Amino acid sequence: QTATSQNTSNNNLSNARDQLQTSYYNLTKERDQLQTSYNNLAEERDQLQTSYYNLTDERDQLQTSYNNLTEERDQLQTSYYNLTNERDRLQERVEVLTKDKNNLQGNSYPYFYYVSSTKKTWQQSRDDCRQKGADLMIINSKEEQDFANRFKKYMWIGLIDSEREGTWKWVDGTLLTKRFSYWASGEPNGRTHENCGDIKNYDAEKSWNDESCSHSLYWVCEKKLLP
Known part of the structure; x- marks a missing residue:
């Protein structure tokens, strides 16, 4: 093999090595970009997960507040009905006593x-x-x-x-x-x-x-x- 052929082979190998080196660097750079994207997505996922937990906790607190308000409303409604019934009974007693009084006042013979x-x-x-x-x-x-x-x-x-x-x-x-x-x-x-x-x-x-x-x-x- 002549010196010229040897140089050509060396050049080809050198070029192939350089291309592989370039591909390696490109793949490494792409890997780093993908890793960065993955890390960003993972961070975003964690933030969303935290937001989800916060919203769930807030929802549960609101549900508890709603249940408490509903129970308080029902208690107030019951108290209202009881007071209304008591008022009506008292009103009936007032009417009966008023009639008794009027009847006695209008009767010369008690x-x-x-x-x-x-x-x-x-x-x-x-x-x-x-x-x-x-x-x-x-x-x-x-x-x-x-x-x-x-x-x-x-x-x-x-x-x-x-x-x-x-x-x-x-x-x-x-x-x-x-x-x-x-x-x-x-x-x-x-x-x-x-x-x-x-x-x-x-x-x-x-x-x-x-x-x-x-x-x-x-x-x-x-x-x-x-x-």
Whole structure:
């Protein structure tokens, strides 16, 4: 091999080496750029992950606040309903007491009432009232009916139909009128000679019941007080 051929081979190898060296540098530079991009993406991912955790935590805090506000709202709503019901009950009591006051003011003969603490038959109850200068209670107005119900007792009143079945009279001899009749649903049913009237379902406006006169109940007396 001549010297010229040897030089040519050396030049070719040198050029190939230089090209490989250049490729190596280029690949190294590209690798470094990719590494930098990877590091930047990893950092961005970590920042996004942190933001996600922060948003999740904020969401949870907001959810807790929402739940607390919802519970507080429900409690306030319950308190509102309770206060409204209490107000309505107080209003009803005011109206009843106002009617009682007006009724007493407009009546020249105020009444005294006595409710027993023991139980007797209807006739025994009436006898007790008479011994006190009174008689079993006569109810001839809604105000008196509401008043009698407020005693909250299963008790005799001055109502009877023993003279003629189905013809109810008060103890003063006046006939019972439909206008001031407060029989409970299905009453009077006249079952087993139930000829005496009482207040039984006192939690309802219509509370009267017919009962066997021999049954023992509480009773309420009514006495007119002279002015």
